[in-house]
Amino acid sequence: MTVAIIQFGGSNCDQDVLHVLQDVVGLDARLVWYKEDDLSGFEGVVIPGGFSYGDYLRAGAIAARTPIMESVKRLAAEGKPVLGICNGFQILTESGLLAGALTTNMYPKFKCQSTHLRVESTETPFTSSFRKGEVVRIPIAHREGNFYANEATLAQMEHDDLVVFRYVDAKGRVTDEANPNGSQENIAGIVSTTRNVLGMMPHPERASEDILGSKDGLKVFLSMADHITGSA
């Protein structure tokens, strides 16, 4: 029951995710260099944050078209959990595993700050340990995190309960001030229609231990571990 953490050239949150999964959650995890394109035997995948391919062309665009992503798609099609964090989220939208696109922040600057998120759906393998409507604190660090989808897609996502996290203020209200990047409808994280692929711009691995100031993000990995150990 091992989780693959995919490393592309330019990934830089891979070790943090490995630490949280192995040392904090106690789940078996292994770093997988993107040239190893066989993921059979893994029970889940995390695509960590960073700047794969230096964000050339568009953030995530080139990594999304590497052969290992075909293996990720196969795993996703088998129903196994796939989590993309930050650049991982960008890779998942670029690969077509998730809807929409992540574009330049409304104020076109790299933003590294703590954000409040509201958990909109607990019906996913990554959020089952949260309470619906719970407000949590998880930091962001990105320049291309402005979620965009056309109106029809947004309406469908709303209807299908695919929005998992929204940026809110400390009281849980969706406001423009609480939206750090201009994302439509304050969207911070979404799942696929099959619900087993989650992309989120905030970094749960940076909020998984008390020493980091918040351990709200840990529940993402605990939920994932529950799902994997329970379903295997």
Added chain:
Amino acid sequence: MKYEADVIIELKSGMLDPEGTTIKRALEHLGYFPESVKTSKKYTIALESNSMHEARENVEQMCEKLIANPIIHNYTITLREI
């Protein structure tokens, strides 16, 4: 035959263009007041092909598969023989 394509990638109309907006604001500080400023990216692609038609189809596929993101971008291709 050799061809060269200029591919221009633009954001679809109605999409936010934060860089364009920032540049517009900077121009206003300098005393210029353009109606709008939009950013785009240009890629120049040289390729070998049997015909203009084949070259265009080839570059269109490149745009669809990688160079543009059809969710947010429009693209235009200008092709010439070199």
